[in-house]
Amino acid sequence: MKTNQVIEVALKAGEILLTGGAEIYRVEDTVIRICKSYNVEAECFVLPTGIFITVMDSEGNPISIVRRIRKRTVNLEKVEKINSFSRSLQNNPLSYREAMTGINSIMGLEGYSYALKLLVAGITPFVYALLFKGTAKEACASFLIGIVIYAIKEKITRAGVFEFFEYFISGLAAGILSVLTIKLYPLADLYRIIIASIIILLPGLAITNAIKDALYGDIVSSMFRLTEAVFVAAAVGVGVALALTIGLRWI
Template sequence: MKTNQVIEVALKAGETLLTGGAEIYRVEDTVIRICESYNVDAECFVLPTGIFITVIDNEGNPVSFVRRIRKRTVNLEKVEKINSFSRSLQNNPVSYQEAMTGLNSIIGLEGYSYALKLLVAGITPFAYAMLFRGTLAEACASFVIGIVIYFIKEEITRTGIFEFFENFISGMAAGILSVLAIKLFPFMDLYRIIIASIIIMLPGLAITSAIKDALYGDIVSSMFRLTEAVFIAAAVGVGVAIALSVGLRWI
């Protein structure tokens, strides 16, 4: 395989990992591991917003690539698949065509269907409302609100307006819908419905990745993810707070 092709495979794997929510050290390890499998000596530097890679090709010229990462989602299945893919390359360095086919089949994975995710986005708040010792009625209200805010969030993410806008709007939607729910059925408890329905928007992945990054010495990325977590939490919180202050006082 040519040096350029090796880098292409490595970059593609790294990009998929990073957009799937992997830790920084895992991305760097994977890129370097793929390059080493083909006897290419590479130096790689990864930030949550980009991958930088430099190698020396056969003629002794340095070759450098930068891949900017703009969209970050969470897809742990792809992280796992790419991880085992790169390990299999280490034992059995396949040809460029085969490697690309393997990578593309991982990237093309659809994951769970949208309908199932919507349903699950409803069941999660339902389970948490019950876990916080809520009544069945509160759990059902959270179920509906959970589905609605997941739908809103996905729609906004698809159009892609601003980074944290979808969190703000979903938080506000959760607040408004919960206030509406208790106005319609006054016997329900407001706080359980809201907590249960915003729980899946909380930045669990950002925080865990931030810690792992710090542990491996990637302090810049760690700060980045911590800030991201704070921004997400703040956006959701402000959304809920606006809905609550307006909803409880004037309606």
């Protein structure tokens, strides 16, 4: 396989990992591992917003490639499959066509169905409402609110609006729906419903990866992820606060 083809395979694999929610050290390790599988020495530097790769071609000339990453989601299935794929190349290096076919098939994975995601988005608040010692009615309300705010967030995501606006609107919707629940059922605990409902919006993976990046010495990436998590939490909080400020006046 030619050097530029090796870089393309490694870069594509790294992109899938980074957009799927993988840690920085995992992305760098995978890129270097794929290059070594084809006897290509590489240096890789990864940030949450970009991948930088430099290799030496057969004539000793450096080749550098940069891939800008603009959107990051959570898809741990793709992360696991790319992780396994990169390790399999060490024992069985594939041709360029075979390697790209395998990577493209992983990239094309659709994941779970939308209906199942909605169901899980409702079950999670439902369980947390009970965990917070809520009543069955509060848990059911959290279940419905979780489904609604997930559907709203997905529609905004598909519309291409910037990320923090998604969380602001989702937090606003959670607050409004929780206030409406209290209006219909005054005995319910407003704050318990809100807390349970917004659980699905909290950036748990970002915080976990930030800590892991810090432990592996990737301080810049760690600070980036922590800052991103703070902004996401702030966007959700502002949305909820706005809904409560308006809604509590007429309860």
